[in-house]
Amino acid sequence: MDELLMNYSEKGRIYKNAEELKRARKQKPKKVAVLAATDRAGNLLFKKFESKKLSSEQIEQFLKAKMPKDGVMCSSNKKAFKKVRRNVIKHKEVVTNHRQKRGIYSLSTVKKKASEFTNWIYFKFRGVATKYLQNYIMWYVVMGKYLTGKTVSNTGRMLNLASSDRWAWYRYRELVNITYVN
Numbered sequence: 001m002d003e004l005l006m007n008y009s010e011k012g013r014i015y016k017n018a019e020e021l022k023r024a025r026k027q028k029p030k031k032v033a034v035l036a037a038t039d040r041a042g043n044l045l046f047k048k049f050e051s052k053k054l055s056s057e058q059i060e061q062f063l064k065a066k067m068p069k070d071g072v073m074c075s076s077n078k079k080a081f082k083k084v085r086r087n088v089i090k091h092k093e094v095v096t097n098h099r100q101k102r103g104i105y106s107l108s109t110v111k112k113k114a115s116e117f118t119n120w121i122y123f124k125f126r127g128v129a130t131k132y133l134q135n136y137i138m139w140y141v142v143m144g145k146y147l148t149g150k151t152v153s154n155t156g157r158m159l160n161l162a163s164s165d166r167w168a169w170y171r172y173r174e175l176v177n178i179t180y181v182n
Contacts, residue, residue: 003078004035004118006130007127045062063084117140121136
């Protein structure tokens with residue numbers, strides 16, 4: 001589990017006048033916190049938070065339904081994770097600046113997925129607006145789960161179910177039932 005800080009963006013926003021645009025360019029870029037986690041099965045958990053840094057309450061609330069009580073949490077030694085450690089039964093603290101790994105526990109898989117995600121956002125889309133960041137996160141999670149190596153035979157159905165859009169599901173069923181006459 002790791003914290004990822006991304007730049008706040010209002011990509012596509014139209015400014016009312018030139019002064020407002022100049023003020024926006026002079027401001028230091030704000031950051032948005034993203035919690036990144038993964039498990040041994042390859043399931044990804046990414047969640048965008050509006051705050052600049054993660055708080056322990058946000059992490060606990062997010063993990064309450066996602067992690068079992070007997071699960072092992074690997075995290076770096078950041079301030080936000082210290083209070084979470086008290087409530088989690090098993091915890092392995094991984095010191096990132098040492099080369100020695102503690103058994104099978106490592107942050108490298110989470111760091112790798114977070115780096116792939118940021119590269120995907122910044123190089124494929126050249127950044128996205130922060131208000132749409134959670135949608136891109138879900139796209140990345142679905143793409144990583146169902147479209148890499150473990151291709152599901154009916155990928156369109158899985159993508160529509162993952163989007164939780166009832167109308168998209170109906171449209172998909174209509175497209176599947178169309179018969180073509182030669």
